Amino acid sequence: MxxxxxxxxxxxxxxxxxxxxxxxxxxxxxxxxxxxxxxxxxxxxxxxxxxxxFKTRGAFNKLLSLDKTKSKGGVIASTAGNHGIGLAYAAHKLNIPVHVYLPRDADLGKVQSLERYGALLSFFDSIEEARVSALKAAEEKEHFFLSAYNDRAxxxxxxxxxxxxxxxxxxxxxxxxxxxxxxxxxxxxxxxxxxxxxxxxxxxxxxxxxxxxxxxxxxxxxxxxxxxxxxxxxxxxxxxxxxxxxxxxxxxxxxxxxxxxxxxxxxxxxxxxxxxxxxxxxxxxxxxxxxxxxxxxxxxxxxxxxxxxxxxxxxxxxxxxxxxxxxxxxxxxxxxxxxxxxx
The missing domain is CATH 3.40.50.1100 (Rossmann fold)
Structure with a gap:
């Protein structure tokens, strides 16, 4: 960047x-x-x-500025909760599929919010394992991976x-x-x-x-x-x-x-x-x-x-x-x- x-x-x-x-x-x-x-x-x-x-700000800015060919297959993210919630909400509003990778001990309230916004969820033993798995899945499925912080938008x-x-x-x-x-x-x-x-x-x-x-x-x-x-x-x-x-x-x-x-x-x-x-x-x-x-x-x-x-x-x-x-x-x-x- x-x-x-x-x-x-x-x-x-x-x-x-x-x-x-x-x-x-x-x-x-x-x-x-x-x-x-x-x-x-x-x-x-x-x-x-x-x-x-505040996380919904970054999600909307990224998704609204993405080339539609990059987002049509779906967006993948790893998160402890709020990044995923913001992304799931924005993706729901913009009709973009989203898959969120979470640690198993994620707060139940955050998990319920993600489900409410229609995100596909996968759970892992730690946030780091979730991140590595999300990056791998994004590459294999040719979906867009959105970092919670390491992104200009x-x-x-x-x-x-x-x-x-x-x-x-x-x-x-x-x-x-x-x-x-x-x-x-x-x-x-x-x-x-x-x-x-x-x-x-x-x-x-x-x-x-x-x-x-x-x-x-x-x-x-x-x-x-x-x-x-x-x-x-x-x-x-x-x-x-x-x-x-x-x-x-x-x-x-x-x-x-x-x-x-x-x-x-x-x-x-x-x-x-x-x-x-x-x-x-x-x-x-x-x-x-x-x-x-x-x-x-x-x-x-x-x-x-x-x-x-x-x-x-x-x-x-x-x-x-x-x-x-x-x-x-x-x-x-x-x-x-x-x-x-x-x-």
Whole structure:
């Protein structure tokens, strides 16, 4: 891929292309977080996007720009859930067959969404096995394989989230977003810094699966010890040749990592604010506790990337939320300086 081709103009064209199919999601001012960090914190609520995550943007942009001869036989993808849901929804709307390869432990709610949109499903022991099998099947059947992040159209679509933030908050100073393979973060970097190079973009990964964080720190692709994470959308191996990494190397200002407990605590706070957020979607919120003092009066937008989680899994993770949120948020931070309680 020619990285120079991913321009601000291309991102703007992607936005026009997908606009009829997606929502311009709200950028909501958070009184709680703004008070807590003596700043102005806004939440970009992609959990309210069509299909429940930002992923539908990339799916529509790719399918709408594909040569019809490439898509008529069908599209194949591997996914932990949201990429497949976004693709299945877009393919359903555009009458394109889609086959999704999943790990066996995929969230039941995500599986049900995929079935509802008519996707053909195959299950494997791990997300990596699903990816390898999907690539092999695409080659054998001559179907089109769509990566969740390693694709120019997907990256450009990620940038449309940045354009919407600028539409609603032109003087934003910091934008924080979670990162799996880096498609969203890459596109947002290009969009935001293409308009105003002074805007800082901070990425967030899990401590259990910090591939891009380690690569970024080391300045090159290096082996990373990966552990399972509740944030499956941010987890697993990343293609070493992914085009997202050079963009992130050049444009991301910092990468933070969060623990499983911090993610759960962030989910609880969002639930208390009447928003269901899946673990991957809560990572940006979870990262705020590490950098609260640095925000100091600045305007900050945090991307809440998705909500797709089954109710049984949600309740098993968050449990009783009655003593974790409002009483804490309005009471200040604890003796350890942690805004999410004693983790």
């Amino acid at each position: 020619n990285l120079s081709a991913i321009t601000l103009q291309e991102i703007a064209l992607a936005h026009e292309r997908i606009r009829p199919y997606i929502r311009h999601t709200p950028l909501e001012y958070s009184e709680e977080f703004s008070y807590l960090y003596s700043s102005n914190v806004y939440l970009k609520l992609e959990n309210l996007q069509v299909t429940g995550s 997907v990256i450009a679509a990620g940038g449309t989230v940045g354009l919407e933030i600028l539409d609603d908050l032109s003087d934003v100073g910091i934008v924080i977003t979670s990162m799996g393979g880096g498609g969203l973060a890459s596109g947002m970097c290009l969009a935001l810094k293409g308009v105003n190079p002074k805007i800082e973009v901070w990425g967030v990964q899990t401590k259990n699966s910090p591939s891009l964080a380690v690569w970024y720190q080391n300045g090159k692709v290096t082996p990373v010890d990966l552990k399972p994470s509740i944030a499956e959308g941010l987890s697993g191996s990343i293609e070493p040749e992914t085009v997202t990494f050079p963009i992130i190397q050049k444009h991301i200002d910092r990468i933070l990592t969060v623990t499983e407990a911090e993610i759960i605590a962030a989910m609880k706070i969002m639930l208390d604010s009447q928003y269901i957020v899946e673990p991957s979607g809560a990572a940006g919120i979870a990262a705020l506790k590490q950098c609260g003092k640095e925000l100091n009066g600045r305007k900050v937008a945090v991307v809440v990337t998705g909500r797709n989680i089954s109710w049984p899994r949600l309740t098993s993770l968050v449990g009783d939320t009655s003593n974790t949120t409002h009483s804490f948020l309005y009471g200040g931070i604890n003796k350890n300086g942690c805004p999410f309680g004693n983790l």
